[in-house]
Amino acid sequence: MYKHILKKKIKDFYKKNSRKKQFLNLNDIHTILILFDTKNYEEADEFIEKLKKLDKKVTVYAFKEKSDQYDYTETPYRIITSKEAFDLFDNKMTEIADELENVTYDAVFDLTIDRNIPLEYLLARSNAYIKTGLKKNDLPQYDLAIAEPDDKNEPLNVKELGKQIVYYLHTIKAN
Secondary structure, three states: OHHHHHHHHHHHHHHHOOOOOOOOOHHHOOEEEEEEEHHHHHHHHHHHHHHHHOOOEEEEEEEEOOOOOOOOOOOOOEEEEHHHHHOOOOOHHHHHHHHHHOOOOOEEEEOOOOOOHHHHHHHHHOOOOEEEEEOOOOOOOOOEEEOOOOOOOOOOOHHHHHHHHHHHHHHOOOO
16 A cells, blocks of 8 residues: 555656766766665675775665565664555655655665666655666666666676666766
8 A cells, every 4th residue: 555655656756856867987076876676785785895896985775575584783784674664654764765855865876687666766756966877667766777788598687787777877978
C-alpha cells in the first residue's frame, strides 16, 4: 500500500518541481549522493572508494530489504530498512527526503539495477545539479540515463554501471 503512495508522490514531484540542472564534467563534480541496494554492497562500496580516491565528497544512502540478514551497523553509510521505508505511521522516508532536500549535491549517482521505490523517492527529492543512473522506467529521473544493454544474457551490474557513469561524465564538456 505505502509503495503505491510513494510512487504517486514521485510522479507528482516530477510534475510540480524543478531544480537547477547542469551537465557537469566529472572534474567539476565535488559532492556526490550515492544510492544503492545493499544486495550490491560490495560492488557499490568498491565504486564509492574509487570516487573518494578521486577526492570526491560522497554521501551514501542504501536500501536494505527484509530478506537481507547482513548487519550493516559498522558501515559508514546511511542504511534505510524496509521497515523504515514502508512504515505508514512513522513516515521516516519523508523525514529523510526533507533532510536531503536541504543539501545541494553536485551529482546523484543511482547505482540501483532494479526499481527501488524508496530510493527513487530520495532521488526525486534531491536537488543535485546532475542525476545519473540506469533507466528503469518512463519517469524523467535522470539527466544522464544509462540504457540497459541489448544483450539480456549479459545483464548490467553495479560495477559496469559505475564504469559507464564515470565514462560519460568524463566526456561531458564543461561550459
